[in-house]
Amino acid sequence: MYTAYLTHTALLLSMMTCMAETEPPKAVPVNPPLTTAESLAWHTNLEKAIARAQKEHKDIYLEFTGTDWCPGCIHLKNTVQATVDFRDRARSNYICVLIDFPRKTKLPEQQAAYNEEIRSRYNITSFPTVLLLDEQGRPYATLAGSSKNVAEYLKRLDEAQTIKTTRNTAFDEVSQASGDAEKLQALHRAMQTVSPAFHPCYPDILKEIERLDPQNTLGYNGTEARANIEKQQRKDYETLLDESRNAYRAGKLQTCIELTDKFLSRTDLIPPIRQKALIQQHTNYAMQKDLPKALQYLKDAHAADPDSKEAKRIVPFIENLEQHLREDHSDEQ
Structure with a gap:
């Protein structure tokens, strides 16, 4: 029974691992492939790319990738970005930026630190992820993963443009509004078109909304402060993961549990971060073969942020573990 549950735990670990990439479809060879001269020029500094975008009045195609290890990233490069169709679209509409996290090669220390700062700024947790930014550097769309072919990917770019x-x-x-109330509603409609995760990237708009809505009837006030809190807590959680990995490699599973307990004792944790830590503790107890406790932590994780995507993904794992425990109890009788 426990062996079967280890398979479950492995699946959950892969589901929750930071920087996990989706298994891509089989790469389609590009014939003929672009030559070096034909290929796109990729910036590695976002600020310089924004400056160029403003001069050329283009958007920014900002890609977070693991060029030498991530299957989806390699597929995107070989099947989509190596085509003339993508190159022509990109050259006409975007300044392209590559934020790379290779494993087989080592980036210069300054570039690696810069890439991590940009990744943290936009809270990127999987590769490949592409953000589309306007010439002012404000993100408006996300393209996660690769596509079967370039035509499908260009269609996604078209949808993002809408x-x-x-x-x-x-x-x-x-600018055409006749009064503050009408102006406020127009700003609200604009902000509703983009993901709430992007709202902190619109500080001038948020400031104007706060001026027009001092009672905070639309709930935008404090957006930047909340984003900063979440960013810091995500860093704290990543530190917990690093410490736990080191302890696990040293065979100190109980230390993993104690580290996670200490983290969960914080009363300031926001729901998404508490949920991640509870899932981590579930895994710790599962590896310790204490499945009843593992189940309880998984249920607590679901309750911590029940409307999140992760909560929905947790449900079948809870059901699976409950079934395992029922079968185990039945066998004992």
Whole structure:
């Protein structure tokens, strides 16, 4: 029974691992492939890319990748980005930026630290992830993973462009608004077009909304402060993971449990971070073969942030573990 559950735990670990990449479809050879001269020029500094984008009035294609190890990233490069169709679209519309996290090669220390800062800024947790930014550097769409072929990927880019178009239409309505109430609603419509995760990247808009909505009826006030708290807590959680990995490699599973207990004792944890830590503790107890406790921590993780995507993904794991425990109890009788 426990062996079967270890398979479950392995699946959960792969589900929750930071920087986990989705298994891509089989790469489609590009014939003929682009030559070096034909290929795109990729920036490695976002600020310089934004400056160029403003001069050329282009958007920014910001890719987070693991070029020498991530299957989805390699697939995206070989099947999509190596084509003339993608190159022509990118050259016409974007300044391309590559934020790389290789494993087989070592980046210069300064570049590696810079890449980590940019990754943290946008809370990127999987590769490949592409953010589309306007020329001011404000993100408006996310493209996660690769695609079967370049046509499918270009269609996704088209769909992302409609988000920007809708957003800009709402921004245009702001200047035409007849009063503060109408202006506030136009700003709200604009912000609703993009992911809430992007809202802190619109500080001027948030400041104006706060001025127009001092009672915070729309709930935007404090967005930047909340984002900063979440960013810091994510860093704290990553530190916990690093310490736990070191302890696990040293065969000190009980230390992993104690480290996670200490982290969970914090009363300031926001729901998404508490949920991650509870899942981590579930895994610790599962590896210790204490499945009843593992189940309880998994249920607590679901309750910590029940409307999150992770909560929905946890449900079948809870059901699976409950079934294992029922079968084990039945065998004992």
